[in-house]
Amino acid sequence: MYQWKECTYNTSDRQVFFTIKKLTLPDHFYVTFVGANGSGKTLLARALEGELKLLFGNAPSGLKISSISFEKQIKLMEEDFERRNSDDPRAETGFTPREMFAAISDDTQEISRLCDILNFSYALDRSYHKLSSGEGRKTLIIEALLKKPDIILLDSPFDGLDPAARKELQDLLTRIYDAGASVIVNTNRFEEISPRSEYLGLVMSRDLARFGYRDEILEDSSVKQLTHYEKLPKICALPRVPxxxxxxxxxxxxxxxxxxxxxxxxxxxxxxxxxxxxxxxxxxxxxxxxxxxxxxxxxxxxxxxxxxxxxxxxxxxxxxxxxxxxxxxxxxxxxxxxxxxxxxxxxxxxxxxxxxxxxxxxxxxxxxxxxxxxxxxxxxxxxxxxxxxxxxxxxxxxxxxxxxxxxxxxxxxxxxxxxxxxxxxxxxxxxxxxxxxxxxxxxxxxxxxxxxxxxxxxxxxxxxxxxxxxxxxxxxxxxxxxxxxx
CATH class of the missing domain: 3.40.50.300 (P-loop containing nucleotide triphosphate hydrolases)
Incomplete structure (x- = not known):
């Protein structure tokens, strides 16, 4: 069992805080977190992964978590750019997915299996910067899975994926969960909440505001307000063009x-x-x-x-x-x-x-x-x-x-x-x-x-x-x- 009690985290510049007053997870779980833009879902992911500094409270340590996120995609793009612009002529094409996967695992059969599941084998030898957005996201997902984590944490993993790829990823996460690994997913779309996700958390104002069984949380009024379009301003005019x-x-x-x-x-x-x-x-x-x-x-x-x-x-x-x-x-x-x-x-x-x-x-x-x-x-x-x-x-x-x-x-x-x-x-x-x-x-x-x-x-x-x-x-x-x- 994993427990977080009265936890306060902050970023390296000490300007942004995130709090988890109470969170209890069993040894094996499938959890989804939802929240509005800017609510702190990514901060929560970084806190759980141990990337944020714990200022106060008690939290599990030594969790073997493998994660994907937009921030990691940016970091990889920057590393790829630096490599392609280095003095080494062998690096002019940047990273390829095959090279990235081989650096993590020498199990070529497992690499082939994951690539086949996500329909990605054709792109193994392309330069990373030439991949589409969805192909780049698939690269990070396969890379995370090859690390064989106890917990896989996916921050908006379905963004950029076509419908077939989204279904393939949902099915793959279900198989990973059934095989014994725990799964955490952050999403902005309610239709991306897996039926296998027993637990659901609501993130608001950089705080884990609600957590419990999925169906109960979905009935929470705070969750329902995330789709209340009447809160939007009526567009009668847009700012003029100079x-x-x-x-x-x-x-x-x-x-x-x-x-x-x-x-x-x-x-x-x-x-x-x-x-x-x-x-x-x-x-x-x-x-x-x-x-x-x-x-x-x-x-x-x-x-x-x-x-x-x-x-x-x-x-x-x-x-x-x-x-x-x-x-x-x-x-x-x-x-x-x-x-x-x-x-x-x-x-x-x-x-x-x-x-x-x-x-x-x-x-x-x-x-x-x-x-x-x-x-x-x-x-x-x-x-x-x-x-x-x-x-x-x-x-x-x-x-x-x-x-x-x-x-x-x-x-x-x-x-x-x-x-x-x-x-x-x-x-x-x-x-x-x-x-x-x-x-x-x-x-x-x-x-x-x-x-x-x-x-x-x-x-x-x-x-x-x-x-x-x-x-x-x-x-x-x-x-x-x-x-x-x-």
Whole structure:
């Protein structure tokens, strides 16, 4: 039996505290913790793992815990970046999952078994920085499982995974639990609470506020309030766009035209002769399994993929390769994605993150002026984050960071807003707020939206068309287009 009594933890800078007044767990357990963005779920995970300093109280010691989290994914990305930019020519490709797994275990059969379960064998020899968000998450999950822990702790493990992968992971966690290991899961979505999770905890205001049997806690009024959308502000207007940030565009021609586009890395074909047109005032949802090419497709639109120059692509009336600069493309686009979030390493004040959206920069390098500062504060108020105006971006929770990056992408209400898995890491209220922002823009502005999600029902109301990648069984994907019923 594991017991925590009157425990107070704090972070290394001694500025953030987390408390566990009482928590008792049996020797073998399956526990899920839920809570709003910024409530402290990740702090709880770090406390249980022993990463936070215990100031007061009694807590178990020596727990063999293996964990995955967004913070560990950031750390791995930073280590991979440093390796690829080192003087060692052998390290220019960075880490590969096979190399990472071999550093933990020499049991190749177990590595193959876990890769087969999570449909990951095809990606073993890819560079980590070239994996999709979901593939990167699978890498961390397999790495954690190879350590054979007594307790596996997963902080938002289903984020970035397609429906099939989420089911495979749920089934795998059940098998791990049945085999004798204990499981702890943090999640923002109630549908991700496993039926095998006997216990449920509610985290509020950096405190384990409720804990008990799952069904009893689900009936708790505090838990039910997490989905009370009436608490959200009604979106009747959004902060205006400054005159010097308004982007005129000829709406008589399509935003995007791709003809027989192919993208391949060596023998691996990502996109195969894809043709796609986004006409004026169309809004699209893009869906498909992990690794199908969604992010590659979007990188052609944002201008970040060098293979866009060897394909027939016209963006905002400008044909790629006709002498345009990358900024001629990017100035029309607001963009947020899991990869962008991972790469956003700037530890600037929260308000500066929003202000940087007016300048299309990562970080703030210009004087914004009083008008833009006032508008940024209006956005913070809409997000309910006014109290964090001068806090460090990196000090916020994953969900709070994601909300800020979404607002950064839409402050200019750009001609094209690309939301690549924007709701990842957000609680129910945060997801609904972002949908309302998008719906307002579609109904009242000139912004067209490309929306990517692995969750059915996440897309904002008003999306008219879908581009769907479907697996044809050969690790290449067919594409179909359909009209969304009104």
């Amino acid at each position: 005159l010097d940030c308004q982007i005129p565009l000829d709406r008589s021609q399509p935003l995007i035209v791709m003809k027989d586009v192919t993208v391949a890395y060596g023998d691996h074909v990502i996109l195969n002769k894809l043709s796609w047109t986004v006409n004026p005032y169309e809004h699209w949802e893009i869906s498909g399994p992990n690794g199908c090419g969604k992010s590659t497709l979007l990188s052609l639109v944002t201008g970040d993929n060098p293979q866009s120059y060897c394909n027939d692509i016209t963006l905002f009336g400008i044909k790629r390769g006709s002498g345009e600069s990358i900024w001629d493309i990017k100035k029309h686009i607001g963009y947020v994605s899991p990869a962008f979030h991972l790469d956003y390493r700037i530890s600037s004040p929260v308000i500066n993150v929003i202000l940087s959206g007016y300048f299309d920069s990562v970080g703030l390098y210009e004087q914004p002026g009083d008008e833009k500062i006032s508008l940024a504060r209006q956005w913070l108020s809409l997000l309910g984050l006014s109290a964090y105006e001068n806090a460090s971006f990196r000090s916020l929770s994953f969900g709070q960071q994601r909300l800020l990056l979404i607002v950064r992408a839409l402050v200019k209400q750009p001609p094209l807003l690309i939301l690549d898995e924007p709701l990842q890491g957000l609680d129910g209220l945060g997801r609904e707020l972002v949908r309302r922002f998008a719906e307002f823009l579609m109904q009242n502005g000139e912004t067209q939206i490309l929306f990517v999600s692995h969750h059915e029902g996440d897309a904002p109301r008003g999306i008219g068309k879908r581009l769907i990648f479907t697996d044809n069984g050969t690790r290449t994907f067919d594409v179909k287009i359909e009209i969304v019923p009104k």
